[in-house]
Amino acid sequence: MTQTKQRAILYAMSIVVLLIIVFIVTIVQDKRKVLEEKTSAHRALLRNSYDLAMLDTQKGLNELAFKLAGNREIVDAFAAKDREKLYQLSLPYFEEAKARGEVDMSGFVGANGEHFLRLQEPKKYGDNILHKRPILAHAINTRKSVTSLDVTIYDVSVVTIVPIFKNKTFIGIIQTVAKIDRVQKRLDAHSGIKSAIAFDTKKLKNLLPESNHITYHGYSLVSSNDSLFDQLPSNFNFEQSSRYTINVHDYVIASRSLTNYKNEVIAMMTCAFDITADVREYERELRNLLIISFVLLAVIGIVLHYGFQILIRRIDRDAQVTRELNQKLSHQLHSDHLTSLPNRNALIRDIHSSRFYALILLNIDNFKEINDFYGHAIGDETILALTHSIQEAIADFSMKLYKMPSDEYAIALTEPMSLTQLEDSRLSIIHHLESKYYNIYGASIYVTLTMGMDIALRNRTTNSSNLLANADMALKAAKKRHLSYMLYDETMQIKQEYQNNILWSKKVKEAIEEKRFVLYYQPILDSKTGELVEYEALIRMIDTNGSTIAPNNFLPVAKQSRLYPLISQFVIEEVFKMLETTPHRYSINLSVDDIFDKHTKQFLLSKLHSTAHAKRLIFELLESEGIENYQEVSLFIAEVKEFGCRIAIDDFGTGYSNFAHILRLDVDILKIDGSLIRNIDTDTNAQTILTAVTEFSKRLNLKTVAEFVHSEAVYDKCKELGIDYLQGYYLGEPKPLN
Secondary structure (H helix, E strand, O other): OHHHHHHHHHHHHHHHHHHHHHHHHHHHHHHHHHHHHHHHHHHHHHHHHHHHHHHHHHHHHHHHHHHHHHOHHHHHHHHOOOHHHHHHHHHHHHHHHHHOOOOOEEEEEEOOOEEEEEOOOOOOOOOEOOOOOHHHHHHHHHOOOEEEEEEOOOOEEEEEEEEEEEOOEEEEEEEEEEEHHHHHHHHHHHHOOEEEEEEEHHHHHHHOOOOOOOEEOOEEEEEEOOHHHHHOOOOOOOOOOEEEEEOOEEEEEEEEEEEOOOOOEEEEEEEEEEOHHHHHHHHHHHHHHHHHHHHHHHHHHHHHHHHHHHHHHHHHHHHHHHHHHHHHHHHHHHEOOOOOOEOHHHHHHHHHHOOOOEEEEEEEOOHHHHHHHHOHHHHHHHHHHHHHHHHHHOOOOOEEEEEOOOOEEEEEEOOOOOHHHHHHHHHHHHHHHHOOEEEEOOEEEEOOEEEEEEEOOOOOOOOHHHHHHHHHHHHHHHHHOOOOEEEOOOOOOHHHHHHHHHHHHHHHHHHHHOOOEEEEEEEEEEOOOOOEEEEEEEEEEEOOOOOEEOHHHHHHHHHHOOOHHHHHHHHHHHHHHHHHHOOOOEEEEEOHHHHHOHHHHHHHHHHHHHOOOHHHEEEEEEOOOOOOOHHHHHHHHHHHHOOOOEEEEEEEOOOOOOHHHHHHOOOOEEEEOHHHHOOOOOOHHHHHHHHHHHHHHHHOOOEEEEOOOOOHHHHHHHHHOOOOEEOOOOOOOOEOOO
8 A cells, every 4th residue: 555655646746747847838938938029029129110210311312312403503514514513502402411410422423424523522533433333333224213222432321313314314313322320320219229230241342342340140240339249249140030148148139131222132230139137037937936846846745645645544444335335236236135045146157157067947836826815025925935945955965046036046056966866856855845835924825836957968068158048948848838847958949939039020120120011901891792891901021032921920029029019000001091092991900009009009099180081990909818908998999989980809709708898898890700700611609609699799789790701601601690791711812902
């Protein structure tokens, strides 16, 4: 139990540690997400601030360029190549814009690419730098305005170039230039964040070979608003957004590419975001989480230690209670509650776990009568007394007694015994039991027994697992043949009967599912006129090979397997279809089971409600056991007669036949059983009975029908005796109606 507790604590602690790790990882991921969101916000601020700074710078440059290009006097002076006049006219505009911080340089370039005038350096002119500054060549060739980031001979700058025309003739361009630090100042004013601009080193060296800037991976730092950018680590890369630690501060440095008029990347706008406070906060929270986790683990360890001790003690108590309960349940499951003997479940268990050499089943023949006559209390005392007697009878033999359900016992032979010894033992047991009277509460009870036995022999297939089934078959065979004892023999047909019942049950079920039932109709004729009176509907089953199967083969099995109501409902359905499509009368055979079956009865009544031809319908009630339940049967007869239906008693003259039934049931027709009709032409006793039946029927105003009219002689005798209607193969075989 200690090892179990240790393993349980270890598993629990592992789960807790795992949960804490998941919790910490989730918190860290959330914080990283917050950091990324802040970084994204800073990037958006950088983008917007840069765009605004560039727009402000370009606005000042555009205003100056278009003022100069739009002044007619300036255009005339430029066209006339009057450098002095051009300088005097342009200078005030230039100085005014420069004073506002909008421009650093401006100049005129002729259509041939030569610098005609630099306003910031008027004495320097005549040079052609189109090969160094492709943007100038682009503007001259396209004769369109352009604004772009570029490298002048002075510095990295933002340049605006506007073409100048004289009477629609292109005469040159005007360029206005603002150094990149003006953009930097505007960016600083708009965002207040640490930023820098780095230019493509190759392009920068092309025009400014003597420039001396800090270089990082092909980019030169040309402008910044913080000394931080002079201390970037050697592995810094403008093209990647990464986290860096500089002078004990943590930064996320991100860059945005800047393009020229050809959309080529020539510079990077870099922004540094100080996340030191965030990092310190994350470290503090992580430290606190770790401390809390360790404290939590310690507390949980203590709680689990003492908690598991309490739990294990409770589990021990519960396990003890469970064991006791299981023992009680096992006893109840395997013991008979009245006699405390092992029961059928115990026998089945022992058959599979032990070897039995023979098994005897005992059944009390008259136990139902004892219960019915004396009551269940004396019946129980009889069982207890008989149990004691059986125990006495087998005390000298290697046998074990079991109490089976109801009024049966099983006696198992646990050690081998010769057939002679076994037979002597059996006779001794039965003699001991049937020689006693049991005096119970003043009543003298005598018990007779039926015995079935099977022996596990080496020379046949029977083994201990088959003993119970075989002994049961022997007992049933003895009961069926009214014998006091039978020994199981493989030549018995009981097993084949079981198998045959299973086969037919399967056949009926499949026939219902596959709708392989049909109705045959046999005519019933008027004995005087020979006219058709009605058809009797008779069920047939079609086998899978197409052959027709008579009802006596499948109806008994259908009743036992509870499929009979489905067949009855099929017959009812088909006959009601014939009522709708033909003018004839039809009779349907109904058993007491049909009347007592709630679903079948309701199905029939619903059909009667839905048809207008109920008066052409006759229900033939089989006179059998159960028809004496007058209340239920009479209620059914009354219900169907309200629709105009008629009632016939089928097979009258057999079974429970007596005139009292007829007097108590409101019937219309008596169908005389074929056993009375079969030899009516020669059997005088049958003729006497039939004469009495016809006279009785006429006085009660009942019609009579003779079944099994199979010959002309029988036909003539039935007519002579005054029977109203005739039915039989002589008059017409059952067949489908087309």
